[in-house]
Amino acid sequence: GNSVTQMEGPVTLSEEAFLTINCTYTATGYPSLFWYVQYPGEGLQLLLKATKADDKGSNKGFEATYRKETTSFHLEKGSVQVSDSAVYFCALSDNQGAQKLVFGQGTRLTINP
Amino acid sequence: GAVVSQHPSRVICKSGTSVKIECRSLDFQATTMFWYRQFPKQSLMLMATSNEGSKATYEQGVEKDKFLINHASLTLSTLTVTSAHPEDSSFYICSARVLAATSSYNEQFFGPGTRLTVL
Numbered sequence: 001g002n003s004v005t006q007m008e009g010p011v012t013l014s015e016e017a018f019l020t021i022n023c024t025y026t027a028t029g030y031p032s033l034f035w036y037v038q039y040p041g042e043g044l045q046l047l048l049k050a051t052k053a054d055d056k057g058s059n060k061g062f063e064a065t066y067r068k069e070t071t072s073f074h075l076e077k078g079s080v081q082v083s084d085s086a087v088y089f090c091a092l093s094d095n096q097g098a099q100k101l102v103f104g105q106g107t108r109l110t111i112n113p
Numbered sequence: 114g115a116v117v118s119q120h121p122s123r124v125i126c127k128s129g130t131s132v133k134i135e136c137r138s139l140d141f142q143a144t145t146m147f148w149y150r151q152f153p154k155q156s157l158m159l160m161a162t163s164n165e166g167s168k169a170t171y172e173q174g175v176e177k178d179k180f181l182i183n184h185a186s187l188t189l190s191t192l193t194v195t196s197a198h199p200e201d202s203s204f205y206i207c208s209a210r211v212l213a214a215t216s217s218y219n220e221q222f223f224g225p226g227t228r229l230t231v232l
Contacts, residue, residue: 004156036223041225042225043117043206043222043224043225043226044157044206044208044223045223046220046221089156089157098145098162098170099210100147100159100162101147101157101159101221102159103156103157104156105154105155105156106154106155106156
């Protein structure tokens with residue numbers, strides 16, 4: 001079945017550091033890929049998405065490129081801020097039927113001033 | 114953006130009692146709602162998919178008689194944990210989605226979650 005594996009946390013960085021959170025997936029067919037963010041006390045929010053190979057999703061300074069050859073969708077940001085502290089989830093949808101999401105285990109990110 | 118609410122945000126109950134959790138889409142009509150369960154430091158696991166006016170589709174290993182799902186309207190779905198036991202203690206999250214004919218992917222909007230503790 002489909003699965004998502006992402007970098008274990010927690011990750012702690014200083015403000016303005018470069019961020020990478022690794023995500024790899026296993027899927028049949030051509031899934032869509034997502035990064036969701038969960039701020040403390042809030043629901044998951046879609047951060048960015050990519051629906052086909054070589055697509056780059058971007059939002060709020062975050063980027064991720066759909067790499068079919070390496071089955072990866074790593075999240076990057078050039079300069080993180082304290083407000084980026086949250087839990088980040090990589091996910092995929094197989095685009096079939098109900099378009100169910102399969103999530104990675106989540107990575108808790110803490111940015112120190 | 115689309116807002117999904119859940120009520121209650123926290124509930125503590127005694128073993129053997131039943132607990133109902135509500136999921137509402139506040140500013141859109143949701144043709145499909147999903148219920149997830151999240152254990153500490155683990156991922157979200159899909160429990161079931163429900164479409165308005167029809168029976169929910171449960172994932173493998175999820176007891177449909179224990180986790181009753183009702184999606185009676187386009188803005189409300191409920192999850193009832195029947196005869197709850199301590200092992201049912203978890204964080205329950207719902208999401209709601211509207212199908213758009215013009216989109217190949219239809220975004221899910223998530224509620225803030227409900228923390229259930231069974232004593």
